[in-house]
Amino acid sequence: MKHFVFVPILFFGVAVGSAAQAQRSQTPMMGWSSWNTFRVNISESLIKETADSMVAKGLKAAGYANVNIDDGYFGGRDGNERLISHPKKFPNGMKAVADYIHSRGLKAGIYSEAGNNTCGSMYDNDAFGLGVGFFGHEEQDVQTFFDEWDYDYIKVDFCGADRLRLDEKTQYTRIWNAIQSSAKAKAGGEIRFNICRWAFPGTWVTKVGGSWRISADIRNSFSGNQGGLLGVRDIFEQNLYLAAYASPGRFNDMDMMQVGRGMTDDEEKSHFGLWCIMSSPLMVGCDLRTIPRSTLDIITNSEVIALNQDTLGLQAQVISRSGHCIVVAKPVETRRGAVRAVALFNGEDAPKTLRITFKDVQLGGKVKVRDLWAKTDVGLFDGYYETLVPAHGAAMLRLEGESAFDKRCYQGEDAFMNAYTAIVDGYSGARAEEASDAAASGGYIMSRLGGSPENWAEFRDVYVSQGGKYIFKLHYYSPESRSLLVIVNGTEHRMANLTSGGGGSQAEASIEVELRQGSNVIRLANPTGMAPDVDMFEIKPL
Numbered sequence: 007m008k009h010f011v012f013v014p015i016l017f018f019g020v021a022v023g024s025a026a027q028a029q030r031s032q033t034p035m036m037g038w039s040s041w042n043t044f045r046v047n048i049s050e051s052l053i054k055e056t057a058d059s060m061v062a063k064g065l066k067a068a069g070y071a072n073v074n075i076d077d078g079y080f081g082g083r084d085g086n087e088r089l090i091s092h093p094k095k096f097p098n099g100m101k102a103v104a105d106y107i108h109s110r111g112l113k114a115g116i117y118s119e120a121g122n123n124t125c126g127s128m129y130d131n132d133a134f135g136l137g138v139g140f141f142g143h144e145e146q147d148v149q150t151f152f153d154e155w156d157y158d159y160i161k162v163d164f165c166g167a168d169r170l171r172l173d174e175k176t177q178y179t180r181i182w183n184a185i186q187s188s189a190k191a192k193a194g195g196e197i198r199f200n201i202c203r204w205a206f207p208g209t210w211v212t213k214v215g216g217s218w219r220i221s222a223d224i225r226n227s228f229s230g231n232q233g234g235l236l237g238v239r240d241i242f243e244q245n246l247y248l249a250a251y252a253s254p255g256r257f258n259d260m261d262m263m264q265v266g267r268g269m270t271d272d273e274e275k276s277h278f279g280l281w282c283i284m285s286s287p288l289m290v291g292c293d294l295r296t297i298p299r300s301t302l303d304i305i306t307n308s309e310v311i312a313l314n315q316d317t318l319g320l321q322a323q324v325i326s327r328s329g330h331c332i333v334v335a336k337p338v339e340t341r342r343g344a345v346r347a348v349a350l351f352n353g354e355d356a357p358k359t360l361r362i363t364f365k366d367v368q369l370g371g372k373v374k375v376r377d378l379w380a381k382t383d384v385g386l387f388d389g390y391y392e393t394l395v396p397a398h399g400a401a402m403l404r405l406e407g408e409s410a411f412d413k414r415c416y417q418g419e420d421a422f423m424n425a426y427t428a429i430v431d432g433y434s435g436a437r438a439e440e441a442s443d444a445a446a447s448g449g450y451i452m453s454r455l456g457g458s459p460e461n462w463a464e465f466r467d468v469y470v471s472q473g474g475k476y477i478f479k480l481h482y483y484s485p486e487s488r489s490l491l492v493i494v495n496g497t498e499h500r501m502a503n504l505t506s507g508g509g510g511s512q513a514e515a516s517i518e519v520e521l522r523q524g525s526n527v528i529r530l531a532n533p534t535g536m537a538p539d540v541d542m543f544e545i546k547p548l
């Protein structure tokens with residue numbers, strides 16, 4: 007009798023779970039957003055013409071599916087506190103706009119604020135943006151956006167919330183819970199959620215958002231910080247050690263792209279190529295009605311887009327770094343295969359010869375190199391491939407080795423650091439930091455680990471093709487005697503008396519661990535005291 011009750015329920019549960027899963031978009035969003043070019047000067051006709059252009063110019067066919075309305079459409083609230091659209095800019099209401107976008111086979115995105123007043127009300131004199139944010143209206147506004155107006159995506163900003171000193175985790179989680187209670191979500195409709203807090207807000211975001219901004223606003227420039235706005239290179243560099251927080255359906259957002267707005271072709275290629283390989287959402291921010299042909303060619307390159315839309319959902323990691331020349335790479339196509347995507351980025355002001363060494367991406371034998379901009383095979387190479395990259399340019403490559411071997415070396419700065427936040431107030435979690443010692447591999451280390459039970463760091467995919475006993479060799483910095491717990495698939499090993507001495511010199515220590523065939527999770531922790539700074543660890547079969 008028990009069986010009869012139990013089995014069907016279990017079966018039903020599994021079926022529902024996988025149906026919900028199948029509905030979620032697993033790859034970064036591709037589309038257009040109004041902010042970069044138009045700020046609050048948007049209108050119904052602009053949005054409709056943009057949707058038309060998206061189809062007519064081949065962008066829809068290339069995968070760009072979203073037309074996102076940013077700040078500037080607000081018209082205040084009516085007598086029942088319901089949001090209304092701007093009477094002149096959107097005279098037919100926001101539902102009519104979403105319907106039009108949908109009629110072109112595209113998805114519609116909208117914008118709001120986690121607090122009360124919008125960013126536009128503060129920085130663009132948009133008086134209609136006062137009091138239109140989510141705070142205190144979470145359920146009501148969710149119904150408006152999704153059940154009445156039928157939008158598919160929302161970006162939620164934090165200017166008003168910042169002034170109200172709202173806690174970001176609490177408020178964004180409240181909004182996300184409200185979104186899930188909408189009729190649209192309950193009926194199985196997909197609503198994608200972007201958190202715009204202008205910095206990696208903390209690991210809670212990886213469970214709440216579909217994407218989250220990791221930086222201040224992008225400016226229309228290749229590099230440099232001006233008035234708090236950041237260039238393309240600066241945002242890329244800010245995202246270099248955040249790969250561990252990305253996963254299918256959940257991505258670090260490097261902001262709306264500035265392609266098509268006057269950068270050189272080489273700069274636009276870098277900008278687009280890096281956004282692709284880092285698995286950032288790809289939101290075009292120029293006027294699509296007048297987008298230059300050269301920009302269209304760059305942003306519709308199917309082989310570069312494929313790195314972004316790769317179903318593994320990985321973000322590239324740093325392979326080597328020297329000044330603003332940065333090589334990043336990631337596996338694509340199959341998780342344990344011999345294919346890698348590589349960007350050789352030259353962020354310097356003069357041409358440079360940049361190199362990818364195949365063993366650094368675990369490829370063996372002869373390696374087939376394909377130039378993705380040119381969509382041509384360059385040839386078969388032994389050991390490494392190098393090429394001259396123009397100033398501000400990026401070579402985008404696909405490598406296919408004869409074989410692949412297990413990764414043996416894990417960088418501290420690449421870990422999932424559980425208590426990490428880039429919002430610095432009262433901050434105590436572990437983070438990637440530039441090393442003061444030139445001997446640190448990659449120039450970066452993991453610092454400020456330990457001191458509390460939640461301040462741990464994890465390497466979630468230590469993959470070995472053969473299970474068994476391994477030497478775990480730690481490369482660390484510790485000015486005094488510190489200890490570290492190394493927790494391998496739940497089994498604790500304690501490394502005590504770790505001292506590298508003063509003067510910032512590095513030391514090594516080894517223990518024996520058991521790894522199982524396949525993927526292993528290695529957690530580093532010290533719940534009661536400071537852990538050493540971690541440059542990297544190696545694993546070697548015994």
Ligand code: GLA
Nearest residue numbers: 041076077125126163202223
């Ligand atoms: C903030 C966001 C931008 C944009 C504006 C709108 O600055 O970070 O992306 O949405 O607000 O006012």
